[in-house]
Amino acid sequence: MKDIRANICEVVKSLGALAESADRDAAWPTASWEVLDKGGVLSWSIPTEFGGRGLSTLEQMRGNESLGAACLTTAFLLSQREAAVRWILKGPETLKQRFLPDAARGIGYLTIGISQLTTSRQHCAPALLAEPFEGGFRLDGVIPWVTGASGAQAVVAGAVLENSQTGGEQILFVLSLKNPGVKIGPPMALSALAGSCTSEIRCEGVWISREDLLAGPGRELLGKMGGGGLETSCLALGLAGGAIDWLGGESQTRPEVIGIFNHYEGIRSEFRGTLHGMVGAAPTPEAALKLRAGCTRLALQATQAALILSKGSGFVAPHPVQRWVRQALFFLVWSCPRPVASEVLEGLLGKIG
Numbered sequence: 001m002k003d004i005r006a007n008i009c010e011v012v013k014s015l016g017a018l019a020e021s022a023d024r025d026a027a028w029p030t031a032s033w034e035v036l037d038k039g040g041v042l043s044w045s046i047p048t049e050f051g052g053r054g055l056s057t058l059e060q061m062r063g064n065e066s067l068g069a070a071c072l073t074t075a076f077l078l079s080q081r082e083a084a085v086r087w088i089l090k091g092p093e094t095l096k097q098r099f100l101p102d103a104a105r106g107i108g109y110l111t112i113g114i115s116q117l118t119t120s121r122q123h124c125a126p127a128l129l130a131e132p133f134e135g136g137f138r139l140d141g142v143i144p145w146v147t148g149a150s151g152a153q154a155v156v157a158g159a160v161l162e163n164s165q166t167g168g169e170q171i172l173f174v175l176s177l178k179n180p181g182v183k184i185g186p187p188m189a190l191s192a193l194a195g196s197c198t199s200e201i202r203c204e205g206v207w208i209s210r211e212d213l214l215a216g217p218g219r220e221l222l223g224k225m226g227g228g229g230l231e232t233s234c235l236a237l238g239l240a241g242g243a244i245d246w247l248g249g250e251s252q253t254r255p256e257v258i259g260i261f262n263h264y265e266g267i268r269s270e271f272r273g274t275l276h277g278m279v280g281a282a283p284t285p286e287a288a289l290k291l292r293a294g295c296t297r298l299a300l301q302a303t304q305a306a307l308i309l310s311k312g313s314g315f316v317a318p319h320p321v322q323r324w325v326r327q328a329l330f331f332l333v334w335s336c337p338r339p340v341a342s343e344v345l346e347g348l349l350g351k352i353g
């Protein structure tokens with residue numbers, strides 16, 4: 001644990017210096033990703049049997065919170081890889097052997113595109129359909145949101161089965177982005193986190209083998225929560241922490257900031273305690289979503305308080321406050337299921353004046 005703490009300080013410092021360009025440039029943040037690789041971060045989540053460090057979930061949470069404070073764009077790219085890794089770890093041995101040893105050594109990038117089963121396009125016909133075909137499945141449609149798609153070798157994705165007998169059943173699988181019929185769209189023009197290189201992926205008659213399946217066919221493979229898990233709360237807490245630490249620095253010379261810093265610092269440590277308590281404790285969906293809503297509001301409010309105090313100077317790049325304020329908005333739309341959106345909206349609908 002000690003050497004990870006020493007490493008993370010170096011990683012955080014280097015990532016912080018690159019954070020503005022990672023946020024602004026719609027290009028894979030090569031330098032930032034190299035910082036993660038050299039700092040050993042890419043091996044944290046991979047079990048030792050596949051060549052990784054096999055850190056506990058709590059150790060990873062602690063590290064990821066620090067990364068989220070230093071550079072949300074890179075921390076977000078990492079979080080999508082980690083979500084893919086978690087699914088592969090639940091899958092068959094062949095897929096673990098195919099992807100995890102390379103992932104532990106920082107070779108290739110894995111990502112995830114499952115929002116079409118959870119928080120995106122739920123009011124429309126299924127975005128990505130799968131049809132049993134020649135011993136595997138044929139995929140047609142779109143994976144609307146895939147972070148880091150242009151730099152990825154494969155995406156963990158989900159589709160709905162077309163067949164009427166299995167109507168509504170889902171499959172989760174690993175899709176190589178080299179498969180014929182896979183078309184990666186250009187990175188979207190995002191308001192923040194441009195370096196996350198998020199694209200739509202179109203599938204036209206793409207064939208996958210049954211060996212590529214991670215789960216299913218079955219119903220509600222992603223559980224009832226459908227997003228808003230502890231990992232997203234952790235990154236929101238990290239981002240809020242960037243602003244709270246900045247307020248702490250200001251409070252050293254500006255007495256009027258002391259109370260504001262103490263207010264947000266108190267909430268941060270309370271939420272951090274709740275988050276760490278939930279790790280490994282199988283929290284109820286309601287409790288996890290409540291924490292996610294709280295962390296989102298903390299990120300929005302702490303960054304905006306920092307903007308008020310940093311004044312016009314904080315509105316001008318590369319001052320970090322302008323970046324944090326824009327990035328906090330991301331938590332209103334990323335992996336933000338209806339109960340979280342409703343709770344945050346309720347706060348916004350509160351009395352004004």
Ligand SMILES: Cc1cc2nc3c(=O)[nH]c(=O)nc-3n(C[C@H](O)[C@H](O)[C@H](O)COP(=O)(O)OP(=O)(O)OC[C@H]3O[C@@H](n4cnc5c(N)ncnc54)[C@H](O)[C@@H]3O)c2cc1C
Pocket residue numbers: 080111112113114115116118119120121122123144145146147190193196198227333334335336
């Ligand atoms: C930068 C970024 C990166 C992301 N990366 C990933 C990723 O790597 N992997 C992943 O799985 N997901 C990812 N997501 C997806 C994310 O988690 C959410 O699923 C996504 O933000 C939902 O937005 P949507 O526009 O697709 O929602 P939708 O619900 O599909 O809404 C689309 C449009 O339809 C309208 N609409 C919504 N509901 C209704 C209704 N009932 N009737 C009529 N109109 C309606 C909305 O106003 C909206 O304009 C990412 C999102 C963002 C913004």
